[in-house]
Amino acid sequence: MTLTPTGAPPAPHTGAPRRSGWTEAVDRTRGAATTEPGRLRIMGAVLVLLVVAFGAVTAWQVTERADAAQDVATRTQPLSADAANIYRYLADADTTASTGFLSGGQEPAKVAQRYQDDISTASALIAHAAADSSASGQAQSEITILNRELPFYTGLVESARADNRQGLPLGSSYLRYANSRMSGVLLPAAQRLYQVEEARLGADYGDSKSVPWLAWSLGLIALAGLGWAQRRTFLRTNRVVNHGMAGATAATVVLLLWLVVGHTVARVDLEDSVTHGATSLKVLNQARFDGLQARGDENLALVALGGDTAFEGRYQALMAKVAGPADGRGGGGLLASALSSADDSAGSAPVKAAAGDVARWRGIHTRENARANDGDYSQAVGLVIAPSGSTDQAFQAVDDNLDQAIGHETDELQGSVSGARDALTGLPQGAALLCLLGAAAAVVGIGRRLSEYR
Amino acid sequence: MTADGTTGGPFAGSTDRPAPQPPGPWRRGLRGWGGVGAMAAACALALAATLTLTCGFGGPTAVPGTADPAARARQASTSSCDAQNMAQSLPPSQAAGPAVRRIQQRHELIVGVDQSSYLWGYRDSTSGQLEGFDIDLVQAIADNLLGPHPHIVYRAIPTADRFTDIDNGSVDMVVRTVSIACSRMSVAAFSTAYFEAGQQMVVARDNTTITGYDSSIRGKRVCVADNSSAQQLLGQQSYGARQVTVQNQLDCLVQLQLGYADAVFTDNALGAGLAAQDPSVHLVGHAVNPEPYGVAMNPKDTDLVRRVNAVLQTYRQGGWQRSYQHWLAKDLPGISGPPPAQYKS
Known part of the structure; x- marks a missing residue:
């Protein structure tokens, strides 16, 4: 880097008619270019610049991609998972509240505890999301809605419980109102927050996968420059090898290969984590959301029996979305798409099990519906909330299996992303080292030629 | 009596209104x-x-x-x-025709009821049992038809399904605060009237501004159930009130308690059910638009209609008063007895 085309910085001229520094530099370069040593100096400087620029841009672009992959693993993917969990715990709280309601005045302790846990977990996750300083304006406004509505919702559920304990039908009105706030305000806000986080995750994926064109181009230009300089030297001196320039070429080739291979491997890993991780997670999360809401609607259909018939219709629609039409033999719906994007048995087994549980759930629901319509209310309630043989139990099995599948896909995603980061490990440092070596070698090579003119 | 022209939509909740029917x-x-x-x-x-x-x-x-x-x-x-x-x-008769025999041979009475009309037909969440003024009447009818400890199947049916369930025979009768109306005569045969209700205002006890369905509701938010006759009445004569519409009258009490409405305009029979669930609200002013409640049955089951009228004849002499005292007297005071039976000659 000490070699400059003119050997010294242009000094300011005093006294003489003033010319700009640039014009002077151009003139001096033009002057130098008329002699072979001058041309060699210029050539050397350009080669050094190219090699160094290639190294620097490689280090910069690779660091950027590694950082984006790091963000996927440690920031945006967990944030997206948090947003999905906000939705999940809110929907679970709503479903659990209606399950408790159906058990009559005295809720089972387990159900009451689960509702409490759901609400505290959801609150903690909302607070955590609010603390993320990088959250966008839209994310913040969704979080504001969640923060404002959640206490109102829990108040409505408490009123429903208090009325239910006194045997007042008013409790069912409060419960339905609470449900309408949940499914009409809270869950849509949680869904939008999830979409915002998904978009951020997608952006980080895009950043980490994008091809470092500039580094690739500089690498090729540097190689072309080195090749041209060596050919020129050969033509003039008939010496086949200039050791310095050959060394510079080798360093550049190694760095370029490392860059191309390293980034391509990382890119393949990231593609893999998108198709098998992020896409599967999206489908599985949606299946879980819809299953939770279907379960809530099933409860409320019984709470509002003889009143509101819309809940049963919503239940049927959601179940069809999760697992396809009711008469279809275990096919279709979100579970089928989750199954098709699962790439190993560890991922597909829980999804298959969930599909089986959904079929069982639907079977019990049909019996329950018949009991309710025949006026056998207590039997119908039993089929919905009993600890075993009930739709509640089948739903739990679906949810547990989906939880397992989601855990597996998250691990897969994290594994692929960390594989991608591994592929880029050491590349920025290597780029710095190799480009300095290459530059030094180029200087040595040009120096050898220059010394021949002394 | 007056509900001609009002429509009973699927979400009319417990306040049931007849839909206009072509003359059969x-x-x-x-x-x-x-x-x-x-x-x-x-x-x-x-x-x-x-x-x-x-x-x-x-x-x-x-x-x-x-x-x-x-x-x-x-x-x-x-x-x-x-x-x-x-x-x-139809005039009362204890004679057993095909419909009565059908019920007796089945050994159970299938009745369409409501399960969320407090005081009338509701499920006590602690006992899981249906209770109320309507349920007492069902019990009296079943006792007469099937003897002591009768087996009764209570089917909680949506408002919209009441008459189709009668028509397709999935229930023997509907006892669910159904108002008698000419427009319903083609789809149901009614017993003699067992109660007479009207539209009335429900407000918080500390609300002294609203005195009833009159000009005192000007500028106030009045909650009505969608498709109820209270809604229609308020549409015709609003007295300058703003209408808050919900799915059924019980939801109106939620709106009132949360401060989203100043008053509820509803059937006073059901309004009494609201007042009974919240001691801080009560019925004010006079009831308007009186309408009688009857037991709805299939028009073909004429023997069953006569039999139920015979039950009501006895029920008016004591059972009715006991049930009224137990369920309604506190929140719907001042009713001396059931409306007198009227028979076709």
């Missing part, structure tokens, strides 16, 4: 039936004088149903059923 062929058979009771006579007199129904509650009250020219025209064209004779039912 069998209605011509009603022509010439008389047997007008004392109350109906008074009503007829008042109607003749003012074309306005004034019987029932408190002072004279304009009834939009009959003041409406279209409604008058329809009543004129279907003179077999009108506000005066619609509460007339």
Whole structure:
């Protein structure tokens, strides 16, 4: 880097008619270019610049991609998972509240505890999301809605419980109102927050996968420059090898290969984590959301029996979305798409099990519906909330299996992303080292030629 | 009596209103039936004088149903059923016909009920049992039909399904605060009236501004159930009130308690159910638009209608009063007894 085309910085001229520094530099370069040593100096400087620029841009672009992959693993993917969990715990709280309601005045302790846990977990996750300083304006406004509505919702559920304990039908009105706030305000806000986080995750994926064109181009230009300089030297001196320039070429080739291979491997890993991780997670999360809401609607259909018939219709629609039409033999719906994007048995087994549980759930629901319509209310309630043989139990099995599948896909995603980061490990440092070596070698090579003119 | 022209949508909740029906062929058979009771006579007199129904509650009250020219025209064209004779039912009889035998051979009575109308038909969440004024009546009917400890199947049915369930035979009868109306005569046969309700205001006890369904509701938010006759009445004469519409009248109490409404306008029978669930609200003013409740059955089951009327004949002598004292007297005081039975001659 000490070699400059003119050997010294242009000094300011005093006294003489003033010319700009640039014009002077151009003139001096033009002057130098008329002699072979001058041309060699210029050539050397350009080669050094190219090699160094290639190294620097490689280090910069690779660091950027590694950082984006790091963000996927440690920031945006967990944030997206948090947003999905906000939705999940809110929907679970709503479903659990209606399950408790159906058990009559005295809720089972387990159900009451689960509702409490759901609400505290959801609150903690909302607070955590609010603390993320990088959250966008839209994310913040969704979080504001969640923060404002959640206490109102829990108040409505408490009123429903208090009325239910006194045997007042008013409790069912409060419960339905609470449900309408949940499914009409809270869950849509949680869904939008999830979409915002998904978009951020997608952006980080895009950043980490994008091809470092500039580094690739500089690498090729540097190689072309080195090749041209060596050919020129050969033509003039008939010496086949200039050791310095050959060394510079080798360093550049190694760095370029490392860059191309390293980034391509990382890119393949990231593609893999998108198709098998992020896409599967999206489908599985949606299946879980819809299953939770279907379960809530099933409860409320019984709470509002003889009143509101819309809940049963919503239940049927959601179940069809999760697992396809009711008469279809275990096919279709979100579970089928989750199954098709699962790439190993560890991922597909829980999804298959969930599909089986959904079929069982639907079977019990049909019996329950018949009991309710025949006026056998207590039997119908039993089929919905009993600890075993009930739709509640089948739903739990679906949810547990989906939880397992989601855990597996998250691990897969994290594994692929960390594989991608591994592929880029050491590349920025290597780029710095190799480009300095290459530059030094180029200087040595040009120096050898220059010394021949002394 | 007045609900002609009101429509009972699927979400009318517990406040049930008849939907307009074309006159059925069998209605011509009603022509010439008389047997007008004392109350109906008074009503007829008042109607003749003012074309306005004034019987029932408190002072004279304009009834939009009959003041409406279209409604008058329809009543004129279907003179077999009108506000005066619609509460007339078949004379009582204990004789067992095909319908009664069907129930007795099945050893169970299948009744369509509501499970969320407090005081009338609701499920006690601690016992899981259905209770209320309507349920007491069902019990009396079942005792008569099936003997002691009868087996009763209570089917909680949506408002919209009441008459289809009667028609397709999935229930023997509906006891669910169903109001008797001419427009329903083609889809149901009614027993004699066992209660008479009207539209009334429910407000918080500390609300002294609203005094009833009158100009005191100007600028206030009044909650009504969608498709209820209270909603229709308020649409015709709002007194400057703003309407808050919810799915059923019980949801109105939630709105009132949360401060989203200043008053609830509903059937006073169900309004009493609201007041009973919240000691800080009560019924104010007079009830308007009186309408009788009856047990709805299939028009083909004439023996069952007569049998239920026979049960009601006895029930009016003591059972009714005990049930009224137990369920309604506190929140719907001042009713001396059931409306008198009116029979077709």
